[in-house]
Amino acid sequence: MLPGVEGISFEDVEQEARVELWRALQNEREIAHPASYIYKVAVTSALRAIRRAKARRETYLEEEAFDRLPNTPRPPDPEGLARRQETLRKLDGALSRLPANRRLAVSLHLRGMTSAEIGEILGWSEPKARNLVHRGLKDLRRELLVEGIDQRP
Amino acid sequence: MTDDELKRLWQERSAASPGSRAGCLDEESFAALLSGELDSKTRENAGSHIAACQDCADEFRALRSLGGLFEQKRPQRSGLSPLSLALAASLFLAAGLSVALLRSRGELERSFAEIERRLAESAESERARVQEGQARDAEVATLSERLDSALAPRLDAPIVDLDPFDATRGVARDSVSTVEVGGGADLVTLILNFPPSRSRDGFRVEVLDEGGGLRFEGMALPGQERASVNLTLSRAVAPDGIYRIRLRDGDRQIAEYRVRLRYAGEPR
Numbered sequence: 001m002l003p004g005v006e007g008i009s010f011e012d013v014e015q016e017a018r019v020e021l022w023r024a025l026q027n028e029r030e031i032a033h034p035a036s037y038i039y040k041v042a043v044t045s046a047l048r049a050i051r052r053a054k055a056r057r058e059t060y061l062e063e064e065a066f067d068r069l070p071n072t073p074r075p076p077d078p079e080g081l082a083r084r085q086e087t088l089r090k091l092d093g094a095l096s097r098l099p100a101n102r103r104l105a106v107s108l109h110l111r112g113m114t115s116a117e118i119g120e121i122l123g124w125s126e127p128k129a130r131n132l133v134h135r136g137l138k139d140l141r142r143e144l145l146v147e148g149i150d151q152r153p
Numbered sequence: 154m155t156d157d158e159l160k161r162l163w164q165e166r167s168a169a170s171p172g173s174r175a176g177c178l179d180e181e182s183f184a185a186l187l188s189g190e191l192d193s194k195t196r197e198n199a200g201s202h203i204a205a206c207q208d209c210a211d212e213f214r215a216l217r218s219l220g221g222l223f224e225q226k227r228p229q230r231s232g233l234s235p236l237s238l239a240l241a242a243s244l245f246l247a248a249g250l251s252v253a254l255l256r257s258r259g260e261l262e263r264s265f266a267e268i269e270r271r272l273a274e275s276a277e278s279e280r281a282r283v284q285e286g287q288a289r290d291a292e293v294a295t296l297s298e299r300l301d302s303a304l305a306p307r308l309d310a311p312i313v314d315l316d317p318f319d320a321t322r323g324v325a326r327d328s329v330s331t332v333e334v335g336g337g338a339d340l341v342t343l344i345l346n347f348p349p350s351r352s353r354d355g356f357r358v359e360v361l362d363e364g365g366g367l368r369f370e371g372m373a374l375p376g377q378e379r380a381s382v383n384l385t386l387s388r389a390v391a392p393d394g395i396y397r398i399r400l401r402d403g404d405r406q407i408a409e410y411r412v413r414l415r416y417a418g419e420p421r
Binding site: 040044046047054084088091104107108111117120121137144149150 | 156160162163164165180183184186187188191193196200201204205207208210211213215217
């Protein structure tokens with residue numbers, strides 16, 4: 001399975017990426033920097049393939065979910081929804097008070113990124129990313145406590 | 154609230170409005186991000202977006218997992234054709250993805266062998282194409298040089314009077330007039346003298362080499378009575394050698410000349 005894209009295999013992406021790549025290269029005439037060009041085409045092809053595979057999977061899941069729909073839909077939980085919205089508002093507020101680097105590191109951490117991934121995105125070393133996540137989370141706990149949320153590691 | 158709960162809450166937010174990809178990273182941005190080409194400000198913007206967008210976070214992770222595929226050689230300059238590039242790129246993809254897929258060793262080796270064979274074929278045809286191109290360029294350069302030389306003004310280009318080789322009694326039939334063209338000149342003008350004559354259609358001049366091959370033929374102006382025709386030969390048409398020049402009026406031969414051309418010095 002491809003990490004980050006549930007239900008999609010490497011094979012799904014590989015076939016599509018190859019087709020994309022050939023199609024892109026067939027239309028080219030003069031290529032000034034081949035290695036750079038191949039690199040970009042490879043990334044582009046893989047991304048398109050991932051997006052198409054995701055779209056197929058989402059369509060399939062929607063159809064499956066539709067087939068399994070109960071006769072009477074579950075009523076929404078307005079209280080739970082409001083509580084979650086309020087917590088999110090407080091979380092946004094707490095994050096906004098963090099120094100920019102720490103805020104970015106923590107936001108990506110909350111998105112599920114590892115320190116190595118955060119470092120790659122932001123051009124930091126992995127130890128620097130880990131350190132900023134650690135300090136940022138500490139700051140966030142303090143700020144959330146001010147908002148009335150007790151956040152434990 | 155635990156760290157995991159906080160993460161779930163954060164991640165559910167972007168999942169609540171699926172479908173819209175406005176503002177998401179496009180292919181170029183991902184390529185630049187993965188290759189480390191973005192400046193720090195653009196990186197921060199990309200990071201902020203990924204932090205807020207589950208789709209882009211997933212795609213970043215998926216592209217990153219193709220790891221070796223995108224961490225290959227950095228840009229190098231070379232002149233490959235699109236076909237070679239396609240094969241190289243195929244090899245590139247096959248290498249990265251195949252390793253990631255942990256295919257069986259045998260299958261992997263066959264796959265590589267096939268790709269390498271096609272790559273070698275392509276490289277061979279690429280070499281032939283390059284050689285052909287170089288030969289064509291050289292030919293064009295030579296022709297261009299000749300054209301420049303032909304169009305350049307000349308000083309002291311020799312002008313030589315020629316009488317028909319059998320005009321004087323007692324001259325051997327194989328008598329040949331020698332014309333020395335000196336000073337690096339590559340043009341010579343021969344004045345072909347003959348008994349005064351008039352031609353209705355014009356005089357035909359033919360230049361033949363020793364083997365009888367026709368090097369030049371042309372028509373002089375018709376209508377007037379004439380006793381000579383000027384013929385200018387270039388070194389390219391008539392290099393060192395013996396030539397036979399025939400002057401005809403229709404089927405009737407008026408005169409024949411034999412001349413040996415000798416050029417001194419390299420052609421200009």
